[in-house]
Amino acid sequence: AQKVTQAQTEISVVEKEDVTLDCVYETRDTTYYLFWYKQPPSGELVFLIRRNSFDEQNEISGRYSWNFQKSTSSFNFTITASQVVDSAVYFCALSEAKNTGNQFYFGTGTSLTVIP
């Protein structure tokens, strides 16, 4: 079973619009960690944000904000006032505390295109 589901395959927005990327995860662990990564055309995965399962406070960091809802197993990511440089593939990832190596399970990614 897929541990991380990103239902949105591709999204296009016009510059300065807000955009929300959806992520639904599945785990039986009580302690786990959630992450968002950005993969621009250059290919390198860049860490953006993380959340611990025991901390449901939602936060804002610059143009990024995230909404963690344990009740619905969702960890959505919002970019406010999108810019062309935000065009990339975004991956949501889950790491379970009980797992030996704390390996990350990634979703299939959402390709975001910001149109100038």
Add this chain to the structure above:
Amino acid sequence: DTGVSQNPRHKITKRGQNVTFRCDPISEHNRLYWYRQTLGQGPEFLTYFQNEAQLEKSRLLSDRFSAERPKGSFSTLEIQRTEQGDSAMYLCASRGNGQKNSPLHFGNGTRLTVT
């Protein structure tokens, strides 16, 4: 902090040949991971090292694949008798020590094409 370094960036090989990739993690990181990414997919876990010990291997890692981290610093991933299905981006990542919620830091990857 010079980041995670991988080489080569690209490798084209003929089916049946052996290939080896290298990863140099962030120097103070004792945890090192190999992932594979195919087009339109997210990275898939292959194997994990803590220092020189290989502690976990995915079932994706067939017996044609072998990874080493001999001195707990750099790591190599070798694929023997390559097949066209091995064509993918091979990503290396490292993590800070101890904390379970520390993020993975990825290299630029090695893109393998098997013809």
